[in-house]
Amino acid sequence: MFSKKKEISQIDKQQLELIQNAQRRIKQKKRLYIHFVIFLIGSVFLILANLVFGIGKDVTPFGINWFVYAIFIWLFLLLYHTFNVFITHKFMGKDWEQKQLDKLISKQQERIDQLKEKAHNTQAEEMESENTSEVKKKAELTIIVAAGENNAIGKDNTLIWHLSDDLKRFKTLTYGHHIIMGRKTFESFQKPLPNRTHVVITRQNNYQVPKDVIIVNSLEEAIKITQNDTQPFIIGGGEIYKQAIVLANKIELTRVHETFEADTFFPKIDTAIWKETNKSFHHKDDNHDHDFSFVTYLKNNPSI
Numbered sequence: 530m531f532s533k534k535k536e537i538s539q540i541d542k543q544q545l546e547l548i549q550n551a552q553r554r555i556k557q558k559k560r561l562y563i564h565f566v567i568f569l570i571g572s573v574f575l576i577l578a579n580l581v582f583g584i585g586k587d588v589t590p591f592g593i594n595w596f597v598y599a600i601f602i603w604l605f606l607l608l609y610h611t612f613n614v615f616i617t618h619k620f621m622g623k624d625w626e627q628k629q630l631d632k633l634i635s636k637q638q639e640r641i642d643q644l645k646e647k648a649h650n651t652q653a654e655e656m657e658s659e660n661t662s663e664v665k666k667k668a669e670l671t672i673i674v675a676a677g678e679n680n681a682i683g684k685d686n687t688l689i690w691h692l693s694d695d696l697k698r699f700k701t702l703t704y705g706h707h708i709i710m711g712r713k714t715f716e717s718f719q720k721p722l723p724n725r726t727h728v729v730i731t732r733q734n735n736y737q738v739p740k741d742v743i744i745v746n747s748l749e750e751a752i753k754i755t756q757n758d759t760q761p762f763i764i765g766g767g768e769i770y771k772q773a774i775v776l777a778n779k780i781e782l783t784r785v786h787e788t789f790e791a792d793t794f795f796p797k798i799d800t801a802i803w804k805e806t807n808k809s810f811h812h813k814d815d816n817h818d819h820d821f822s823f824v825t826y827l828k829n830n831p832s833i
């Protein structure tokens with residue numbers, strides 16, 4: 530029912546266009562005819578003016594009367610008018626204009642589609658690069674630890690040594706970042722460290738902590754929470770280091786050049802996996818009871 534109505538209106542539109550076109554053509558031809566008649570009358574008038582009434586009878590360029598030139602020029606204009614009516618307007622009329630317009634519109638549409646596709650691709654690339662930087666961010670998950678030559682890191686839930694430069698370095702590196710730690714390490718602090726977000730891992734459900742300290746139930750959860758941090762740190766202790774060493778991509782180690790009696794140890798650093806990229810040695814002095822080195826390791830292949 531509805532489609533029939535549509536067809537009828539389509540026919541009406543086409544018929545209307547045909548009628549309008551026919552009317553236009555009639556008007557054009559009528560104007561040409563009038564022009565032709567005026568030309569004939571005008572030409573006779575020009576001949577009479579020159580030959581009978583003697584107007585400009587002395588004007589004879591190249592020995593020819595001026596009216597001949599005037600009639601030829603007019604004839605040329607008349608021919609041009611005829612050409613327009615029968616050639617230009619016939620083949621380059623409204624239909625032709627419409628076709629050109631349609632062509633132009635379809636070309637513009639093509640360009641718009643191309644631009645849209647380009648914008649879409651750029652957006653996809655941006656998203657991809659965002660994802661890549663996310664991976665990079667994960668690649669900066671850093672273990673920070675101080676260990677003796679035998680990898681000793683603690684005894685009776687405390688550190689075995691006091692090295693002020695090591696504490697300063699710890700503060701500088703971790704300042705403003707998330708620090709991830711096991712419940713026992715957290716308990717070894719007298720109070721939370723300033724200007725760092727503490728993420729404490731425990732299996733306990735009701736573990737009570739001061740305000741602003743985050744509690745999680747696994748290392749994976751801790752890493753997830755810190756995903757907006759450019760460089761979250763794993764700060765110990767022994768249990769957490771063991772689990773984190775497979776996930777981290779950087780180790781900031783303070784190697785204390787002595788063997789210590791301990792109950793907690795750092796896992797052995799496998800040099801097939803970890804590459805030493807930086808090392809600086811420090812002699813013992815009044816403030817430091819032991820020689821020590823700051824050593825940076827990067828994981829050879831972040832996927833390992």
Ligand SMILES: NC(=O)c1ccc[n+]([C@@H]2O[C@H](COP(=O)([O-])OP(=O)(O)OC[C@H]3O[C@@H](n4cnc5c(N)ncnc54)[C@H](OP(=O)(O)O)[C@@H]3O)[C@@H](O)[C@H]2O)c1
Nearest residue numbers: 675682683686687711712713714731732765766767768769
């Ligand atoms: N030298 C250094 O650089 C350094 C740095 C940090 C610490 N330390 C030393 O390390 C010692 C502490 O280390 P630690 O190995 O005894 O303890 P820790 O790693 O600090 O904490 C162990 C606790 O973390 C929780 N935990 C561990 N893995 C978990 C998991 N997968 N899911 C949920 N919770 C988990 C458990 O808490 P719950 O029992 O509450 O469930 C576990 O008892 C201390 O002596 C400390 O001084 C040394």
